[in-house]
Amino acid sequence: xxxxxNTEKGTCYICGRYGQTHKHHIFGGPNRSHSERxxxxxxxCPMCHNIGRNSVHMNPGANRWLQKEGQMAFETVHTxxxxxxxxxxxxxxxx
Numbered sequence: 804x805x806x807x808x809n810t811e812k813g814t815c816y817i818c819g820r821y822g823q824t825h826k827h828h829i830f831g832g833p834n835r836s837h838s839e840r841x842x843x844x845x846x847x848c849p850m851c852h853n854i855g856r857n858s859v860h861m862n863p864g865a866n867r868w869l870q871k872e873g874q875m876a877f878e879t880v881h882t883x884x885x886x887x888x889x890x891x892x893x894x895x896x897x898x
Contacts, residue, residue, distance in 0.1 A: 829873035
């Protein structure tokens with residue numbers, strides 16, 4: 804499935820740098836296959852992915868921001884209940 808976050812291979816979703824990118828599944832571990840199936844992945848340059856100290860694999864805040872982005876994208880085409888049924892957690896703070 805195409806990414807719900809309108810990301811393209813070769814362009815970093817976070818910084819916009821063009822060049823080498825890695826496919827990053829927003830919800831990893833046991834939810835990695837769900838992320839792939841639901842289009843919840845982005846392309847990231849190495850610095851934003853796992854090299855830089857502010858990368859999503861090194862900085863919990865950056866990772867949480869991306870998880871919120873993913874949930875918001877999912878909820879543009881599905882319900883929050885659908886998200887919770889699949890991923891089991893709400894990453895968007897209730898207002």
